[in-house]
Amino acid sequence: MTSHIQSFGFRGKRRVSIQEPLFLYVEWGDVNPDNNEEIRDIIEEIDLDLYPTDSSKSIKKNFPFLTFQQAESLFGKLKNNFDNFTFKGIALVTQVSNNNLISGKVVFGEGPRISPFVLDDEYKNIPLALIYATRRDPRFGHYSFDDLTKYFCTMEPNLMDCYKHSLGLSVTELPIYPPNNTIEGELDREGVKGVSGVEQSSTTNYASSVGPGSNGNSELWYKFLTALFAIISVIAIGLGILNYNHAQKQEEKLEYLYQQQTFTKKVQDNEHAIDVVARYFVTYYFTGNKDAIVPFLSGGDAKFTQPTKAQVASTILEKISLNEDGETYLVTYVVGIRTESGTLSSERISFEMKADDNAKFKWVVKSEPIREPFSSTTEKNN
Incomplete structure (x- = not known):
């Protein structure tokens, strides 16, 4: 491990022995193992607890990459021993795979990240921290709520499933995915990727490329284009309504699942x-x-x-x-x-x-x- 802090992230490819499809890239801040004995002791304790007979899987071996289990263990102990512990940042990363075989080559892409990353009283767990940050991040402003939900919850691999497997959690123990417009400071995603906007753009390009007819009958072309625009507008509106209704149903379904998961957890707790x-x-x-x-x-x-x-x-x-x-x-x-x-x-x-x-x-x-x-x-x- 090193305390040398550069701009957050890395270039090129690095290898890692972690066998999980998604994990974290972590950079230390001003307080790090090189200048703080307490942090070194915490890491030693976690490695002995998780990997008493296999040092190849330890935090020391794979840092700056951590599995979700390693990261939550580290974050939990740092949170208990320090006030507002600050990292340079964390990022969700994956590794190159060929024919479903993990290569061990990690690429630092443009995925979810938090920089700086602060462990304070507001920190709950890794998934919620990354989800909150992503839904506030302008880099993801062109993604709809449904897009981000699929990204974090259903596509392969996704954060929720990988986090569950890494920590050995049941479905009811997973953090609850926040419904739309429930995160303070999240971007407004109403109308993102709207169908009508796309259709209108294609209509404009078509009109400008065709232009008035070669026969010089501008009035005829004007009527034709007016009728064409009207038809396309009706289709666009219809598609927009269908798209909106589909989004509403998806959100209602997510809210229902959110409620059911909340109810299940309350029953288990009581x-x-x-x-x-x-x-x-x-x-x-x-x-x-x-x-x-x-x-x-x-x-x-x-x-x-x-x-x-x-x-x-x-x-x-x-x-x-x-x-x-x-x-x-x-x-x-x-x-x-x-x-x-x-x-x-x-x-x-x-x-x-x-x-x-x-x-x-x-x-x-x-x-x-x-x-x-x-x-x-x-x-x-x-």
Whole structure:
């Protein structure tokens, strides 16, 4: 590694032993391993942790190129040990491949980059940092929102997939791709690559190349060109509307996926706490003691809940889902109930829950439980 800082980036081709299709190019700033022992110790610690028996994959070996896993490990430790640590810059790079074989030759192109790159409280992760910077970068001003979404999320290779594989993440653990016009300072991409603009340009070129007719009948040519322009304008408007509708549908689809991913993450973050409180509520509900369930009930319809007395043999969580309001969770259990004669039956009990910091258990039941025989509902679904 070297502390010699040139203008950000490099020329020509360099080789690297990294076997991932996308990774980072990183340049140190004024504070670097050559003049800071703490940074050297951090790198040693990461290399020992990630590659205890294979130094060929280490940060030392491949720098200034880092895998996403190496970079996040380094950035995380630098962020914890320094205030506003600054790099000369980072850039998303790939390497030349022939017949799907990675050659190891890295080319510093004109892709996403951040220079200078600052690790501060606003930094969350590599994908969001690069996406934010790219959608603010005038170099990418001629790309539509849909173009950039495909670039980062669906084309091969893309940043999201490569980041997921490098860090071993699940889909729900990935950062959520920001919808259009949600990033402070991002460029306005309305009308970028509009169909009508392209069509109008071709129409103008055609008119200027043809010119008035060789027969001298300028009036006839004028009428012909006027009619032609009118037809092309109608077609252009129609194509523009179709293109706009397609873009709207794409954005709506992305926003839907964004919402679903957000909901899934919220359920994962809260399902354990909800399950613990909900199980206690179900247990007390079947004791028949109204006083026992009062601490679990919110003020609305739930306060009218009347418990029932039964011998519970088992309580199995069926599902926890988030309602459209993004705050209320629907909780469903399958409860095994044993009668006095020893007969065992099953029923499904469902109710809504919501977080409440003022409640005794931090979660409250928002609706009266709905009970139904488990076997009959199963048959209906089949």
